[in-house]
Amino acid sequence: MKKAEWQHDEKTRCTVDVEVRYAETDQMGIVHHANYIVWFELARTALCEKSGFHYSEIERLGYFLIVTRVEVRYGQPARYGETVQVDCWLERLTSRGLRFAYRVHHGDTSLASGATEHLWCVAETGKPCRTPEVLREPFARLAGRPE
Amino acid sequence: MKKAEWQHDEKTRCTVDVEVRYAETDQMGIVHHANYIVWFELARTALCEKSGFHYSEIERLGYFLIVTRVEVRYGQPARYGETVQVDCWLERLTSRGLRFAYRVHHGDTSLASGATEHLWCVAETGKPCRTPEVLREPFARLAGRPE
Amino acid sequence: MKKAEWQHDEKTRCTVDVEVRYAETDQMGIVHHANYIVWFELARTALCEKSGFHYSEIERLGYFLIVTRVEVRYGQPARYGETVQVDCWLERLTSRGLRFAYRVHHGDTSLASGATEHLWCVAETGKPCRTPEVLREPFARLAGRPE
């Protein structure tokens, strides 16, 4: 297989617009830092949907994607009145989990970047499991590589 | 039955202290109004616990207490650095639901008052139901009257 | 003046799409009731913008629109995976404040309805004031009537 086939392509990146909510600001006059984690989730939902399965369908299949790690580095603050963009891509795929990366920006201004790590879990038992069979190929595609 | 037996007594009122969280403020420099709904819930949880059943146990029994109505009137604002008090009491009890009333204050300063209305529901089906048998007497006591 | 001129027209109603966030759900499997207050605010922001002034500009002019009352009646629950619609219109306009009404729906299914009441306030002093001169005509138009 040629290396080019493994490179990230258009299908593996997702950008969502997020309008800053007044309730998301704090008394510093900027968006409170915890909200970026929720914005990451919006972009992750949109990216997962590109696998062909909305995350709500994944849960109906009996699986959860639990969060094991979150990292955020903050740049310029986001403010009420702005609509920001959140990019998300699947940075790493393992047999039992994955790592998403994120960038939040307002046009050319970088507001934050970060990552979340997740493990697949059987909803009924709460136990970690291997990537569900039906989701392997769709997520491998998201990661920009053939299974 | 004598009227006195129906009057509200000490058991039917609950007050919780809530420390204002920085994340609860908004760019107006005060607590965002949506958070009072969450504070009401903290006081309601504490009041329900006086029935002998923590609300998490009620859910384990297979019931939900869904919210059908919320009302809040706002007075002076709450601010970061303050610990406020939230009073809750069971204002009305019907065969299928209840109405809780609330008062939020900071010492003698009134910050808000309000009410929430709820219906009992079977968790599995999501259908409204009569007050679960096992909870009738405990909630009647909360309401300050014998069943 | 003819009565028809006072009737609400297209300019005075605003509808925003809100994608349900995973973080907005609770362990009942539905959107937690406090989030509707935040959704109302999104629709109110969009409606205010139709006055020609984004609410962030109104604050820059030195005014706040403080919340004095909130009411919500809940119907069918909203769920993760759905995009709901929130309608907002200016129900009442007084010399010092206003009342917005809201309807949240998912297609034809009614999820909630409600209202919020507000007073104009001078940002620097926190004191209530009459509707700022510059905003009278724009908000009168939103209310569907000539000043």
Add this chain to the structure above:
Amino acid sequence: MKKAEWQHDEKTRCTVDVEVRYAETDQMGIVHHANYIVWFELARTALCEKSGFHYSEIERLGYFLIVTRVEVRYGQPARYGETVQVDCWLERLTSRGLRFAYRVHHGDTSLASGATEHLWCVAETGKPCRTPEVLREPFARLAGRPE
């Protein structure tokens, strides 16, 4: 100076009890991961207060402590009905900022650990600055070392 004088002592660690809020759960039946960031802030507020300055007083002095980085590693989930403990300590102190570390646990069960990094900022200009003179000694003491 003897090494013992530099070791962390009782004054530099703070533990707060946090009662899980129903609104903090999500449809997975556990506390949504973004809330831990808010819990960290509660413990940080309590720790800062041990400096002799509540964080709200620091802001009144004209300074902000902006967040530049957040990291969380998640262990067992927290659930409604539980009261968890959040430990916080000042892990690192530099001339312009600091790093707090956190551990969230429920008795002996570890729920999460993490860190936040911050820079001092002049509130009026939003520009980073050196640790405000008046806060140097108090925060050095929090860090368990003499200035």
